[in-house]
Amino acid sequence: MSIASVRIVKRRRSAVVFIILIAIMGFSLIPEQNPTLQADSAEVLVDTVGTEKAIDALDRLEVKGRAPKTGYARDQFSNGWATVGSCDMRNIMLARGMTAVTLADDSCVVLSGDLQDPYTGQKIEFLRGSTTSSDVQIDHVVALSDAWQKGAQRLDETQRLLFANDPLNLLAVDGPANQQKGDSDAASWLPPNKNYRCRYVARQVAVKQEYSLWVSAAEKAAMKRVLNGCGEQRLPIEEFITS
Numbered sequence: 001m002s003i004a005s006v007r008i009v010k011r012r013r014s015a016v017v018f019i020i021l022i023a024i025m026g027f028s029l030i031p032e033q034n035p036t037l038q039a040d041s042a043e044v045l046v047d048t049v050g051t052e053k054a055i056d057a058l059d060r061l062e063v064k065g066r067a068p069k070t071g072y073a074r075d076q077f078s079n080g081w082a083t084v085g086s087c088d089m090r091n092i093m094l095a096r097g098m099t100a101v102t103l104a105d106d107s108c109v110v111l112s113g114d115l116q117d118p119y120t121g122q123k124i125e126f127l128r129g130s131t132t133s134s135d136v137q138i139d140h141v142v143a144l145s146d147a148w149q150k151g152a153q154r155l156d157e158t159q160r161l162l163f164a165n166d167p168l169n170l171l172a173v174d175g176p177a178n179q180q181k182g183d184s185d186a187a188s189w190l191p192p193n194k195n196y197r198c199r200y201v202a203r204q205v206a207v208k209q210e211y212s213l214w215v216s217a218a219e220k221a222a223m224k225r226v227l228n229g230c231g232e233q234r235l236p237i238e239e240f241i242t243s
Contacts, residue, residue, distance in 0.1 A: 054202035062214040066149040077164035097172030119177040121193035145183035151213035187218040198230035
């Protein structure tokens with residue numbers, strides 16, 4: 001998958017297509033190294049909006065309390081970003097989220113770019129470097145820890161790898177805002193940029209629906225408060241298609 005192709009299209013997708021693609025192309029996870037998801041170079045990431053209303057999907061999610069965090073560790077979801085084709089998911093997501101992207105020669109590595117940050121609404125001029133790369137981080141919209149406590153413990157190793165590297169659950173965002181969010185759900189954290197909250201909650205609902213995760217009662221109430229002010233907010237869809 002070329003970074004240029006990823007930049008041409010924009011955000012969203014159903015993880016089912018991603019899972020089918022990985023099943024067809026092959027999958028390997030080596031504990032000592034970054035996981036590898038094989039994808040054909042002809043596949044590009046397309047971001048669209050589906051027909052399903054987010055509030056209807058929310059109403060179908062199971063409501064339960066948090067399970068214990070016992071056993072949670074980042075490496076339960078793979079150790080680091082997966083490689084898809086010849087690029088890692090961090091750089092794929094950086095390129096997807098930014099404009100005016102500059103890449104390293106013969107590489108997918110993003111050296112610079114402009115991010116219109118969805119969480120704060122501010123423009124960030126990204127520059128790769130030891131003290132600046134963390135200015136833009138890749139957020140798991142549904143945090144891995146939150147997922148672990150709401151159903152991901154029953155996912156198998158492959159499903160958790162896909163969850164952690166699924167473009168549906170990834171956004172390039174302001175680093176400090178991402179740190180502030182931590183592993184919060186919608187009941188305890190929403191983006192400061194109120195104009196993005198509808199899409200943010202819809203994306204969380206889409207992820208939880210895709211991976212059969214549940215929501216807490218407080219989380220569902222917070223999500224519903226947001227979505228009640230969003231009109232007919234639709235679920236996001238991300239899919240790989242042949243170019």
